[in-house]
Amino acid sequence: MTKEELITKKKQLGLIQMGIGTLGTVGGWIYANKTGGGFWRYVGFGFMGGIALGSIGYFTTYQKIAKINTEIGEK
Numbered sequence: 001m002t003k004e005e006l007i008t009k010k011k012q013l014g015l016i017q018m019g020i021g022t023l024g025t026v027g028g029w030i031y032a033n034k035t036g037g038g039f040w041r042y043v044g045f046g047f048m049g050g051i052a053l054g055s056i057g058y059f060t061t062y063q064k065i066a067k068i069n070t071e072i073g074e075k
Contacts, residue, residue, distance in 0.1 A: 003075045010068045017057040024053025 001009075028049025032042045 001071070003072060006068050006072050006075075010065055010072075013061045013065050013068075017054070017061050020057030020060075021050050021054030025050035027053070 025046045026049075028045035028047070029042055031049070032045040035041075
């Protein structure tokens with residue numbers, strides 16, 4: 001792969017990671033809506049959901065991103 005293709009692949013993995021975190025935030029808001037609550041409940045569950053799924057996305061894509069960084073450094 002060329003250097004540009006590797007950089008594109010790295011950006012795609014970053015977008016996947018952000019998308020998973022976004023799903024966690026929205027899931028937290030949905031949970032807060034179903035259980036009832038005020039503004040701070042939405043903030044809290046959105047934050048916790050984003051962290052929970054965002055960390056899963058991070059640890060899933062981290063190894064691939066590290067491998068791509070190594071390949072970019074070699075070129």
